[in-house]
Amino acid sequence: MRNVTHMHRSPHPHHRTHHHLRPLPFVLVALALLVGWGVGAPPDPADPPVPDQEEARISTIESSILPLIRVEGRELPPPATLGDRMGELGVAAVSAAVVRDGEVAWARAWGTADVEAGRPANPETLFQAASISKPVAAMGALLLVEDGALQLDGPVNAHLTSWRVPEHNWSGRSEVTLRRLLTHTAVLSVHGFPGYENEAPLPDLPGILDGIEPANTGPVRVSDEPGSLWRYSGGGTTVAQLAISDATGEPFASGMARRVLEPAGMTSSTYEQPLPESLRHRAAFAYRQDGGSPPGGWHVYPEQAAAGLWTTPTDLARWIISVQRSLAASGNPTRKEGAVLRPETALAMVTPGDGDWGLGPAISGEGPARRFSHGGSNLGFKAEMTGWTEGGRGLVVLTNSDQGAILIRELALAIAQEYGWQGYEPRILTALERTEAELAEYAGTYRSESAGFALVVAREEGSLWLITPDGTRREMVSTAEDEFTEIQMGQSVDFLRYDTGRVDAIRVRGLRLDRVEGGDSGP
Known part of the structure; x- marks a missing residue:
């Protein structure tokens, strides 16, 4: 029987005491009054020099x-300053980098990396990239495909030695392959990972995949025919991580550093979990919606490929540039510095398949507006990265607050509009009128057992609100029959009716969540 002894324990990353809850909103408001969040103030000495023209753009x-999402007929608020929005949303720090003409044009950070210590964020502050870890890890997998160490379309079990994808109803007919793992079409369970508190025992990777304590998620299993549909799965990415390590006989973090991070120029990034002691003084603390920071400042993610990358916006901008340079190298026998992948591999990476997903990143737009992107959401960290396949353009925004996702979209929109980049425009929604009785049909609690979380749809004051597991509340408007769209992030929520004619489930980003009986919400 396989030994599931804990691999290691995560040491406490700081010597001083940290409480489970810290009153972030009050502290943030005080800081905003004192230092104006750094907005409009002279650049921090740690900021790299920026040409005057770019400084004016910043x-x-x-x-x-x-707002990125606007509802037709509702008055648009006047433009806000970045500092004001950070204060309104309770975002401690935001850090951004912009790619222009195939180079990092500028990087800038605002706010506070550690509120209790008063440590300001700067462009070298490390943030958890969360699910942006996935496309960066995919580059490592594709390099092994180029070298013949992994097969893209053969059964992934051929490369797994420390664990295997269990037999399933479609074994021998439809197999779990690396391609399907990278494109989220392997149809595996476990949507994402909550991470582990510092000093908590950490499971090994086979233990995570089998859901054995101390793993805090269920087993990763085939839940429908592989290749039959698109379903986002961090569990699938974790299978890919193990395939990489088993095929190379090398720890995932060191292998990724050697094959991807160093060649791409990502000198401040690491997949090591827990974060090494030598880097902890540079790390931003994670802040929950309630203003608290978890013990030790952040969670630990042994699911490194799915959620474990620590990085900076500048380093992720360099990753974008690496993909762009690989794409531009077609027909050029001399590979440009930082072009990690072969041109044909990079093209495959950004070619959309089911779910508009490439081999790692999401793909959207056409022609000059074609983009490869990924977002990220760990406890207390939100992230977004977007690169254009043409024109050498890109942007990265990282935050250390659960409320950061809204600010990320707004800041990214301001950046794209300032530079006139196609494909990142405001989205205008036409809201359909719904009666109170109709709204009541939709209100309830919806849960996915395979993903391990629930969403609440609440009816309040003539509107529907989507409430996420971390307590974030987002207003939704009706945009089609049995379809609502939340107006902060633009996420569509489809309400599904089966034979009874009542609403029995919702679908969000391809994931079905079933209605929980007795979980109705609203008056």
Whole structure:
């Protein structure tokens, strides 16, 4: 029988005492009054030098924050400053980098990396990239495909030695392959991972995949025919991580550093979990919606490929540039510095398949607006990365607050509009009128057992609200029959009716969540 002894324990990353809850909103408001969040102030000495023209653009961006999602007929608020929005949303720090003409044009950070210590964020502050870890890890897997160490389309079990994908109803007919793992079409369970508190025992990777304590998620299993549909799965990415390590006989973090991070110029990034002692003084603390920071400042993610990358916006901008340079190298026998992948591999990576997903990143837009992107959400960290396949353009925004996702979209919109980049425009929604009785049909609690979380749809004051597991509340408007769209992030929620005619489930990003009986919400 396989030994599931805990691999290691995560040491406490700081010597001083940290409480489970810290009153972040009050502290943030106080800091905003004292230092104005750094917006409009002279650049921090740690900021890299920026040409005057770019400095003027940054200044415009800082004062042009508007909603990404707009509802037709509702008055648009006046532009806000970045500092004001950080204060309103309770975002401790935000850090961004912009790619122009195939180079990092600028990087800038605002706010506070550690509120209790008063440590400001700067462009070298490390953030958890969360699920942006996935496309970066995919590059490592594709390099092994180029070298013949992994097969893209053969059964992944051929490369697994420390664990195997269990037999399933479609074994021998439809197999779990690396391609399907990278494109989220292997149809595996476990949507994402909550991470582990510092000093908590950590499971090994086979233990995570089998859901054996101390793993805090269920077993990763085939839940429908592989290749038959698109279903986002961090569990699938974790299978890919193990395939990489088993095929190379090398720890995932060190292998990724050697094959991807160093060649791409990502000198401040690491997949090591827990974060090494030598880097902890550079790390941003994670802040929950309630203002608290978890013990030790952040969670630990042994699911490194799915959620474990620590990085900076500048390093992720360099990853974008690496993909762009690989794409541009077609027909050029001399590979440009930082072009890690072969041109044909990079093209495959950004070619959309089911779910508009490539081999690692999401793909959207056409022609000059074609983009490869990924978002990220760990406890207390939100992230977004977008690169354009043409024109050498890209942006990265990282935050250390659960409320950061809204700010990320607004800041990214301001950046894209300032530079006139196609494909990142405001989205206008036409809201359909719904009666109170109709809204009541939709209100309830919906749960996915395979993903291990629930969403609440609440009816309040003539509107529907989507409430996420971390307590974030997002207003939704009706945009089609049995379809609502939340107006902060633009996520569509489809309400599903079966034979009874009543609403029995919802679908969000391809994931079905079934209605929980007795979980109705609203008056």
